Amino acid sequence: MTVLRALKIGLVIERANRKNLVALAAVVIIVFGFMFYIKAQAVGNQLVEKKGDYYSTQAILSKFQVKDASEAGDGSDLYKNLTKQKSKIALQIATLTMDRQSMYFEASLQLAELRQAAFELEGYENIAELLPSKLQNSMDYLYFKWMIDAGEDSITDLFQYIPFLLFFFSLVGAGWYIFVSFHTSSILLDDFEHSSLIKGFPVRFDSYILSKCIIALLSIVTSILLIFICAIPLWIMNGLGNPQEPVGIYVGNATLISAIQYITMSVGYMLVISIFVMLLSIILNVLLKNMYLTLFVHFILFFLPMIFPSLISLFPYNPFNFMNFNDILRGVPVDLVKPVDITMNLGLIIMFVSIILMLVIIKTFFSTGKIKRA
Numbered sequence: 001m002t003v004l005r006a007l008k009i010g011l012v013i014e015r016a017n018r019k020n021l022v023a024l025a026a027v028v029i030i031v032f033g034f035m036f037y038i039k040a041q042a043v044g045n046q047l048v049e050k051k052g053d054y055y056s057t058q059a060i061l062s063k064f065q066v067k068d069a070s071e072a073g074d075g076s077d078l079y080k081n082l083t084k085q086k087s088k089i090a091l092q093i094a095t096l097t098m099d100r101q102s103m104y105f106e107a108s109l110q111l112a113e114l115r116q117a118a119f120e121l122e123g124y125e126n127i128a129e130l131l132p133s134k135l136q137n138s139m140d141y142l143y144f145k146w147m148i149d150a151g152e153d154s155i156t157d158l159f160q161y162i163p164f165l166l167f168f169f170s171l172v173g174a175g176w177y178i179f180v181s182f183h184t185s186s187i188l189l190d191d192f193e194h195s196s197l198i199k200g201f202p203v204r205f206d207s208y209i210l211s212k213c214i215i216a217l218l219s220i221v222t223s224i225l226l227i228f229i230c231a232i233p234l235w236i237m238n239g240l241g242n243p244q245e246p247v248g249i250y251v252g253n254a255t256l257i258s259a260i261q262y263i264t265m266s267v268g269y270m271l272v273i274s275i276f277v278m279l280l281s282i283i284l285n286v287l288l289k290n291m292y293l294t295l296f297v298h299f300i301l302f303f304l305p306m307i308f309p310s311l312i313s314l315f316p317y318n319p320f321n322f323m324n325f326n327d328i329l330r331g332v333p334v335d336l337v338k339p340v341d342i343t344m345n346l347g348l349i350i351m352f353v354s355i356i357l358m359l360v361i362i363k364t365f366f367s368t369g370k371i372k373r374a
Contacts, residue, residue: 019183019186020219023179023182023183023219023223024222024223024226026179027223027226027227027230028226028230030175031168031226031227031230031231032230034164034167034168034171035159035164035234038158038159038164038167043158043167046092046096046104046155047093047096047097050089050092050093050096051093053089053092054086054089054090054093056130056131057082057085057086057089058086059130060082060127060130060131061079061082061083061086063127064076064079064082076121076122076123077121077122078118078121078122078123078124078127081114081117081118081121082118082127084114085111085114085115085118088107088108088110088111088114089111091103091107092104092107092108092111095107101152101153101154101155102148102151102152102153104155105144105147105148105152106148108140108144109141109144109145109148112137112140112141112144113141115131115132115137116134116137116138116141118131119134119137133334133335135250135254135331135334135335136248136330136331138248138254139248139249139250139254139256140248142246142248142254142255142256143246143247143248143256146246146256147246156241156242156245157238157241159234159237159238160234160235160238160239160240160241161231161232161234161235161238161239161240161241162240162241162242162243162245162259162260162263163241163242163245163259164231164234164241165227165228165231165259165263166245166247166259166262166263168227168231169262169263169266169267170247170262170266170326171326172266172270172326173266173269173323173324173325173326173327174324174326174327176270176273176274176323177273177277177298177302177323177324178298178299178302179223180220180273180274180277180278181277181281181295181298181299181302182295183216183219183220183223184216184277184278184281184282185281185285185291185294185295185298186285186291186294187212187216187278187281187282187285188209188212188282188285188286189285189289189290189291209282209362212282213275213278213279213282216278217271217274217275217278220271220274220278221271224267224270224271241259242259243258243259243260244258244259244260245258245259246258246259247259247261247262249262249329249330249331250328250329250330250331250334250343251343251344251345252341252343254331262329265329265344266325266326269325269344269348270325272348272351272352272355273323273325273351275355276319276351276354276355276358277298279355279358279359279362280298280358281294281298282358282362283358283361283362284297284298286365301320302320302323304320305318305320305321306324309336309337310336310337310338312333312336312340312342313336313338313339313340316333316340316342317346317350319347319350319351319354321333321342321347322342322344322346322347322348322350322351325344325347328342328343328344328347329344
């Protein structure tokens with residue numbers, strides 16, 4: 001009952017906390033900001049993207065001396081392969097212009113097959129950074145093969161409900177840790193500054209800490225639900241979209257899952273990351289007793305693997321390597337200079353172990369009085 005009593009008291013206090021309202025307002029602004037970004041930047045416009053691919057391939061071919069690209073010509077195998085790639089991209093552009101989606105998928109599958117063959121050709125390492133990686137190409141191949149086998153004849157509209165949510169959750173990983181860090185950076189600091197609040201509570205202090213965690217988690221869950229709510233106008237105006245559309249991810253190898261599975265998986269990862277960040281904020285609040293120092297430590301731990309990717313290779317089991325879960329699902333560490341084969345399944349195990357360790361630390365210190373409360 002002590003935890004319930006603390007929850008009631010905490011909820012009364014949190015109702016007047018403007019920080020929660022600011023966080024919810026930020027979620028609304030970010031969701032609608034994504035909609036504006038899609039519109040302004042023509043994100044998802046395959047025709048624009050393929051024209052960019054065409055010019056990129058043309059630029060790569062310009063690095064070669066002019067050769068005969070015919071089968072019997074004197075051009076290298078790589079040059080001939082790239083010439084065929086350019087031809088397939090031109091076909092993609094033509095099929096998109098004529099709105100022949102099934103032909104577009106077939107041309108895209110053939111392009112992926114050409115790129116797969118190019119990986120083994122002499123000299124490919126000199127142009128590798130200008131083309132999709134092996135892993136990305138494998139995902140593209142699986143995607144277009146699925147679309148052909150399923151008989152699909154339409155391209156995703158990002159202004160439909162499910163495609164928009166998929167796009168949103170495929171990018172949110174980069175900012176979720178930062179959002180939760182801001183949200184929880186002062187989770188205990190008001191209590192340290194006003195110790196009379198704590199002393200006046202008719203509950204144990206560790207029960208009060210548990211109530212603070214539950215309240216913070218409820219606020220975070222509300223923020224996630226708000227993402228789905230804000231996107232509802234797209235459903236009303238443009239339709240639901242295809243929940244079963246495939247999405248390529250890396251789980252030790254390239255594989256496909258449905259859009260709804262990716263969204264569900266992302267929400268699950270976000271909740272686990274939120275618990276991890278919240279517990280770390282509690283420990284940092286107790287040790288540092290300063291919101292800005294807490295945020296500083298959060299940002300250092302989060303950005304170090306991004307600024308220095310070699311740290312991922314040196315410390316692959318560092319839990320902060322998995323905070324940007326979108327990169328892990330895309331297999332970004334596999335394409336580093338020193339490839340690291342890590343997956344989000346491994347990341348979940350590491351985060352769960354870290355959460356348990358932090359819970360033990362918090363329970364031990366708060367229940368034994370080894371750390372002063374104010």
